[in-house]
Amino acid sequence: MTDRGGVVAAATGAEALTTELPVGRPTGWWGMVMFVATEATLFACLLGSYFYLRFQYGPQWPPPGIEDPTLLKPLVMTAILVPSSLPVMWAERGIRHGQRRRLRLGMAATLLMGTTFLLLQGTEYDEKLHMFSLTTNAYGSLFYVITGFHGLHVLVGLTMIGWLLVASLRGGSFGAHRHDRVRNVAIYWHFVDTVWVAILFTIYLSPRL
Amino acid sequence: MSAQPGPRIRLAGGLLLWYGVLGGAVAWAVHLLAAWSLDELACAAGSQHISGVPLWQALGIAVVVPAVATAGALLVAALVWWRTARAQAAGDADRATSRSRLLAVVGVWANLLFLAIIVLGGVAVLVFPPCQG
Numbered sequence: 001m002t003d004r005g006g007v008v009a010a011a012t013g014a015e016a017l018t019t020e021l022p023v024g025r026p027t028g029w030w031g032m033v034m035f036v037a038t039e040a041t042l043f044a045c046l047l048g049s050y051f052y053l054r055f056q057y058g059p060q061w062p063p064p065g066i067e068d069p070t071l072l073k074p075l076v077m078t079a080i081l082v083p084s085s086l087p088v089m090w091a092e093r094g095i096r097h098g099q100r101r102r103l104r105l106g107m108a109a110t111l112l113m114g115t116t117f118l119l120l121q122g123t124e125y126d127e128k129l130h131m132f133s134l135t136t137n138a139y140g141s142l143f144y145v146i147t148g149f150h151g152l153h154v155l156v157g158l159t160m161i162g163w164l165l166v167a168s169l170r171g172g173s174f175g176a177h178r179h180d181r182v183r184n185v186a187i188y189w190h191f192v193d194t195v196w197v198a199i200l201f202t203i204y205l206s207p208r209l
Numbered sequence: 210m211s212a213q214p215g216p217r218i219r220l221a222g223g224l225l226l227w228y229g230v231l232g233g234a235v236a237w238a239v240h241l242l243a244a245w246s247l248d249e250l251a252c253a254a255g256s257q258h259i260s261g262v263p264l265w266q267a268l269g270i271a272v273v274v275p276a277v278a279t280a281g282a283l284l285v286a287a288l289v290w291w292r293t294a295r296a297q298a299a300g301d302a303d304r305a306t307s308r309s310r311l312l313a314v315v316g317v318w319a320n321l322l323f324l325a326i327i328v329l330g331g332v333a334v335l336v337f338p339p340c341q342g
Contacts, residue, residue: 007221014292014301016222018309055249152327 013202019069032184036191039153043195046149047202050142054171054206061141066132071145074204077120078196081154085193088161088186098176100168107165114158121151143203150192150199157192160185226309229289230316234283240275244334245269252340263273264339272331279324286316314334 010016029069054061063066091106125144132140165183168174214222251257251264259267288315296306 007218010218011221011225012288012292013214013222014296014306016214016218017226017289017292018305019219019223019225019226020305020308021220021223051246051249055246055253059253076298 026180028180028184029187031061032187034185039191040195041145043149043198046097046142046146047198048205050146050202051206053138053142057138063137066136068207069204071077071204073120073124074200077117077124078200080113080120081117081196083194084110084117085186085190088189092182092186095174095179095182096176100174103168103174103182104165107161107168109162111158111165114154118151118154120163121147128204146199146203150195153192153195157185160188218332225285226289226312229282229318230312232285233279233316233320236278236282237273237327240271240330243275244271244330247271247312248334248339257340265335268334268339269331272327272334275333276324276327279320279327283317283320283324286313288319290317299330 061173087106087109089106091103091110092120094100094102094106132143134141134144164182167181213219217247247259247267248264251259251267257264289309293306293310293313296302297310302310
């Protein structure tokens with residue numbers, strides 16, 4: 001008990017409470033984290049709007065005339081997008097050890113997976129637009145705005161990844177001590193993947209609950 | 210300052226500081242989503258119960274737990290503010306102390322605000338009939 005009391009006293013002492021966490025991060029890291037925080041707020045508002053309108057609409061959701069969203073394609077998209085964080089992590093760890101080949105391969109794999117996700121999203125839009133559009137009703141607006149906004153984020157992430165891939169292929173200055181760009185892009189990509197899981201639950205799974 | 214605490218103690222202290230700063234905001238978000246969705250889903254289903262628990266009790270939990278978490282964050286922020294004030298008075302203050310003190314002030318005011326929002330929202334949820342139109 002005395003030891004535990006000592007630990008609590010030490011953890012609530014001025015020295016421990018003024019510990020700066022995280023410490024020693026470069027400005028670019030803070031910029032990306034803050035940017036991701038603002039984007040997360042935006043998605044939280046969009047998903048909050050979805051649930052608000054759903055609850056206000058009544059017991060039948062999606063509205064009459066629109067079927068429950070099918071799950072096969074979104075689940076395939078999830079199976080492609082979510083694991084695409086793995087090659088990014090692999091590439092980031094590789095470049096920390098100065099392995100540029102891992103950086104190139106990881107970025108190329110993520111680029112491929114992300115592009116496949118967007119192509120599948122395009123085919124899904126092609127099917128859905130025959131049933132409802134952005135202006136059909138509140139559900140249509142929410143569906144296209146939320147998924148479209150996320151698709152736009154995937155596109156921005158792919159642009160960043162493509163830029164890293166091209167830079168590394170052209171002999172850009174990457175190495176064990178120069179990988180901040182890779183880490184910042186990785187943060188963004190992990191965020192895009194995480195948001196998709198929230199969208200999958202909200203748009204595709206929650207109407208079936 | 211006295212001898213530096215070990216890395217685990219510093220990690221605990223740093224996390225405690227962030228809890229004091231952001232705890233109220235996170236607790237309010239949880240309260241909002243939990244209380245609101247429980248209420249709306251139960252009423253939409255035409256029921257006053259959730260898994261056998263009366264709706265008002267479930268809503269009470271969704272109010273009380275976040276309110277307690279926010280009160281805890283408020284106490285932690287006040288503790289940081291007090292500890293850093295003593296360090297400054299003793300002439301031990303460095304830049305990290307000043308930054309922590311600023312965060313503590315932000316935490317105290319933010320947690321007061323979020324506690325008020327949770328309590329007032331909770332009063333409304335618990336006083337009015339949950340499924341009134």
